Amino acid sequence: MTARTERVAGAGPGAIAPPAATAASAHPERGARAASARSRETQTAALAYDLATIRVLWRRDLVRFFRQPSRLAGALGQPVIFWLLIGSGMSGTFRLPGSGMGYLQFFYPGVVLMVVLFAAIFTTVSVIEDRHRGFLQAVQAGPGSRGALVIGKALGSASVALSQAALFLALAPAAGFPLLGVNWPLLLAALALTAVGLAALGFAVAWAVDNVQGYHAIQMTLLVPLWVVSGAMFPPAPDRPGFAAVMRADPLAYAVSAARRALGGPDAPGALPGSAARDLAVVAAFAAASLALAIAVTRRRDAR
């Protein structure tokens, strides 16, 4: 590729040497300085274009979300129903060892994570259509990079997921978590990082699979089990080491654990052994890995 480009540069303008080349031959040092200033300038412009792309995509997802009342209603209704139905059904049989916590309270942080999970799945599926007959076509052909496209879309989806989670979190007092007792910075960090990670993962699947049915099939097989074994529905069982190992390998388990600590204190029942900082570090690593995967997938330009 480089060799080809150089050949054109030699053969193209040819007769009339560009001014920069003349300057460089007469004053080699000044020419080199000018060239490096120019490349810095290009880099600044590139960064500015990428930031612009990120801002546009981010804002677009939020505007779309708040403009559709049905999505707002669904965002609150679905988790409430889920929480109350499964929560009341399980509450008769559920006993958390060493704690008097009821199931509705135990299940609540898990449902918060479920809200984030489903929001991320449903906001990134639009990538598939959008890419071939929608707004993302213009973004791809625009001056922003593929990395900026991924980050902007992931931040947009994550913000929608956080908005939905915020609606559901208004019910925290009903679950036995007074609003003033919540560690909001920890909760926000845990949910935001999880949302970014899940959105980026969804983006990677959407881009690679490129059809809606396939996307849902993969996401449901991949993510719902991850959520189920994350400790969202039942606590870690120390007497079953195999299951505990699966849970320790599940990044969502750390997100649930951080949410439990944010809502119920550092030693909240059901949280993983360890600290909130470790929980956050794992979730941050998950977000970074998902973003890297999504960027890698979109850079394969020849795949459809």
Next chain:
Amino acid sequence: MPEAALRPPGPAGAPRLALEGVEFRYRDREVLGGVSLEVGAGEIFGLLGPNGAGKSTLFAILTGLRAPQAGRLAVDGAALPFGARALRARTGVVFQEPSLDGKLTAEENLLLAAALHRVPRREARSRARSLLVAAGLADRAREPVDRYSGGMRRRLELARALIHQPSILIMDEPTAGLDAVAFRAVWDGIDALCRAEGVSAILSTHRPDEAERCDRLAVLFGGRVVACETPEALRARVPGDVVVVDADDPGTIAVGISSRLGLAAAVRADGVHVARARGHELVPRIVEAFPAGRIRSISLRRPTLADAYLALTGARLEEDEA
């Protein structure tokens, strides 16, 4: 050819955009086999060919959505890698499937596109306003695009492609699905841009009437450019006239014309075609050669670009409606 001399024969000096030896392979299939072309400043350049000729792939390469396996690209004489940001920043793209957000208003769509290209906010607002006026959409600027008709979306898509004042406009079938009025409106806009502001336009099309409005056409067939000249020069490759015979049973008529008059006749969507110099002399001969009632109508016309495409490649430009 005095007619042809009216159009610019091609770019003088360094072309605005030049492609050389572009090859694209999808798995084992060759989609583009060494495409070279040059587009001058202010030129309207058409890529003419049916579906499958390689137009869409070439479009995707020009817009940076795909990278070819081989080839070179130069803009204003300077070599650039395919899909370079420097090219994307000065290119406006009109997609076949509009790249608009249906949930947002027309104005919001334009402002988002302006923000992608870092057009300052105040400037973006004023450009959006004037583009909406020019597109005849000013009174519906605050409506979600979902409520727009196909023609309105096309016009908005063109406005969106121009919000950052690109010097190169790349369009994929820009008037697909438009009625005659909308077609003229879009083309008057393209003409004004290229003539008055020196914007170079590259568009893919399979419509003869659209190709007719280009300065030059690259005829694509099987992933190669088989001819690259003005529409007049292309049409001149078909000698004489085209006689079109409409009948209930075109197959029999075609066989009859071949056997009784010794002329090549082909069955097309609109009837049996016979291409021939001094076609007016042929009309009565065909009418007399068949019993009354067998021929519904017979007409004579100058060759179109579809006829030229057929003569050049042996393939049809437009698919049969059947």
